[in-house]
Amino acid sequence: MPPDGDFPGHIDVPVMSAPVLGRTTQHSAAWETISTRKITDREAILARWPDWHLKKQVPDSALDVSSLPVSGLTPREREIVHHDATSLVEALRERRYTAVEVTRAFCHVATIAQGLTNCLTEVFFGEALERATELDRHMQETGKPVGPLHGLPVSIKDHILVKGRDTASGYAEWAYRTVSDRDAVAVAILRKAGAVLYVKTANPQTLLALETNNNIYGRTLNPFNRKLTPGGSSGGEGALISVHGSPLGIGTDIGGSIRIPAAHMGLYGLKGSVARMPHAGLLGSHDGMDAITGALGPIATSARDLALFCRVMLQYRPWLLEPPLIEMPWRQDVVDGVDIPNQLCIAILWDDGVVAPHPPILDALKRAKDALLAAGHEVITWEPVGHQEAWDLILKLYFLDGGAEYRETLAHDPPVPQIEWMMSQVPNDGAPFSVAEIFRLNLAREAFRAKILQHWNSTEARTRTGRPVDAVLSPVAPTLAPPHDTTRWWGYTSYWNLMDYSAAVFPVGRLDADEYRARDVSADIVLPSDSRNPTEEFIRAQWAPQTYHNAAVSLQLIGRRLNEERVLGMLRKVEDALHSSH
The missing domain is CATH 3.90.1300.10 (Amidase signature (AS) domain)
Incomplete structure (x- = not known):
């Protein structure tokens, strides 16, 4: 590239495809x-x-x-x-x-x-x-x-x-x-x-x-x-x-x-x-x-x-x-703030109904709520809708071929533990979906998106302003950074991929296991007394402050589709509120 940084004449749009290896040739060397x-x-x-x-x-x-x-x-x-x-x-x-x-x-x-x-x-x-x-x-x-x-x-x-x-x-x-x-x-x-x-x-x-x-x-x-x-x-x-x-x-x-x-x-x-x-x-x-x-x-x-x-x-x-x-x-x-309301209305997702977050994440949501209210913003609870349904659907969309291409590429490259776990999640008994089934999955995806869009719009009936919430404040995952090979629930992030909504992650602290004391969030969320499914049971059993010592605590701010600028504009106000509360 010339020193002035100009593209030389034109730029080729990359179309490089995955190499066709296992289909036609023997692997030349062991992994x-x-x-x-x-x-x-x-x-x-x-x-x-x-x-x-x-x-x-x-x-x-x-x-x-x-x-x-x-x-x-x-x-x-x-x-x-x-x-x-x-x-x-x-x-x-x-x-x-x-x-x-x-x-x-x-x-x-x-x-x-x-x-x-x-x-x-x-x-x-x-x-x-x-x-x-x-x-x-x-x-x-x-x-x-x-x-x-x-x-x-x-x-x-x-x-x-x-x-x-x-x-x-x-x-x-x-x-x-x-x-x-x-x-x-x-x-x-x-x-x-x-x-x-x-x-x-x-x-x-x-x-x-x-x-x-x-x-x-x-x-x-x-x-x-x-x-x-x-x-x-x-x-x-x-x-x-x-x-x-x-x-x-x-x-x-x-x-x-x-x-x-x-x-x-x-x-x-x-x-x-x-x-x-x-x-x-x-x-x-x-x-x-x-x-x-x-x-x-x-x-x-x-x-x-x-x-x-x-x-x-x-x-x-x-x-x-x-x-x-x-x-x-x-x-x-x-x-920089144009078209961003001075007083936001934020909906907090405390629990997606599948896997409840660990205490430090609930604490972070509580601190954010208190800070937003103190700064004059409105906060309501986001009622979770269809998070298990969304995961079941996105798994099918990830594996339309029943995992065949992954298995083929891994024929000489044994799956590492997280991939072994992920391949155990492949739906449809590992069989590819037919064209007709893929059409139906696409329809299901669009129907789900329409349902959640309507759910978002319906929050106008619950806000003082009479407009729908501006953003959703959510966990990024049910745990802080977990021990290796133990990640089990993607639902707090993959849900928004399915919706194709804009989302930004930002840090709010770091866990000191020796000093940690959980906050009382019972006024905001009633957590299940028993695990609702095997995934939640596994993740609930992981919680011990010393396990996560020195791990970052972060949250996620979600906006509507193609609202990247608004998400970042709202994030400024959220962070301003958090910083003012200290």
């Missing part, structure tokens, strides 16, 4: 051999920068390693990596930092983060530093930045195409066979905007998991408590960003895969509606399936960085490159 080779390659690249490694080995028994990645930085480097993306691009634009020193600082932290959490897949620091040098030269010669993200390092989830980089997507079967010849649309826009790409990050085998583990690189750990998961499927992003190894990352979400890692790592994440953000150029199973579709979006350390990402993506008019996208420019004025 163990592929894993060894991949890890060796990664470590050889990281070894080129010995000064960026910790000087002492950290024992596996060390649980909270979150402070170590920045421990060896100079004061200036530490200052750099503690900026959010918005303030960092401003500092770069004002020439307070060079692109090279910013890139070096984040590469340094990313190197240590990898050693502690196993969050990286592809590493290309050399290319990143060359790009940063080009950007600095351009700034020196012209006095102008290349674009709105000039010099900003951005990390990319593994299954998103980056030209010249492997896209194994968590499958050992695909490693070394999926080197991309082009960028995903979002990645091409990042380059045009002046961003510096330097790493790709871990996602789980199959991508259909809310933890991050695969047979290529192994398990990704939560740096705040390494006995816990960082979430998935964008778990590498969450782990890296949470320890200041990246100021901004791209994830994807078809059931919670942006929101769960953001929640578990104490970060901000945005799942927009389908067709709002560019999505072309992702590699994974079920290419071409559109009964339920994922969304690409940001994970960051501030809410304003979510808006920055969206603003930049839509500034470059991606609908001219990707036909399914809606021509809908970003409205920053809405994020």
Whole structure:
């Protein structure tokens, strides 16, 4: 790409498909051999920068390693990596930092983060530093930045195409066979905007998991408590960003895969509606399936960085490159408060009727309610409708082929525990749905969406303003970041994928098990005395404060379809209320 960031003539819309491997060829090597080779390659690249490694080995028994990645930085480097993306691009634009020193600082932290959490897949620091040098030269010669993200390092989830980089997507079967010849649309826009790409990050085998583990690189750990998961499927992003190894990352979400890692790592994440953000150029199973579709979006350390990402993506008019996208420019004025009511009406979902949240999550909802009321906002209870029905339906939409493609791709790549559990959920006795059955499932999906839309609209009868609620405030999951291989209920996130509603996750605290005392929420929610189903029984039995020590506590704000700006605008008011209450 030229130094000014322009696309050379045109941009090819990526159409790379999953490799046809098991159908026609024998696998050339065992997954163990592929894993060894991949890890060796990664470590050889990281070894080129010995000064960026910790000087002492950290024992596996060390649980909270979150402070170590920045421990060896100079004061200036530490200052750099503690900026959010918005303030960092401003500092770069004002020439307070060079692109090279910013890139070096984040590469340094990313190197240590990898050693502690196993969050990286592809590493290309050399290319990143060359790009940063080009950007600095351009700034020196012209006095102008290349674009709105000039010099900003951005990390990319593994299954998103980056030209010249492997896209194994968590499958050992695909490693070394999926080197991309082009960028995903979002990645091409990042380059045009002046961003510096330097790493790709871990996602789980199959991508259909809310933890991050695969047979290529192994398990990704939560740096705040390494006995816990960082979430998935964008778990590498969450782990890296949470320890200041990246100021901004791209994830994807078809059931919670942006929101769960953001929640578990104490970060901000945005799942927009389908067709709002560019999505072309992702590699994974079920290419071409559109009964339920994922969304690409940001994970960051501030809410304003979510808006920055969206603003930049839509500034470059991606609908001219990707036909399914809606021509809908970003409205920053809405994020800044235009058309956002001064007094919001928020509905709180305390319990989805399937799995009640653990006490710290109920506490967070109670604190949010009290803060919103104190700030003059109205709060009502969101009555849950059809959460088990929604899960049963979305499972069918995930597995229209009865799981056949997953089983085929995993023929030489044994399923890791979370995928083994997920494959045990395959409906229809593992048989594919017929065309007629798929038609009926699509009708069921639309009927469910219509029912919940009417339910939302009907809240106008329960509000003082006479208008429907502005947003729903909800748990992100029934637990904080759980122990590895124990995630069991997706319903607090996948429900909103089925609805295709916009949702943002934001942090509200961190659990100190030694000091924790549950709040009384009995006036707000009557919890069941007995477990209502085996999933709730399993999750209820997990609760013990020490299990979740140092885990982040986060909540989710949900708006209507294509209301990304309104969600972020309302989130400002919610956070203002929470901050004023302390």
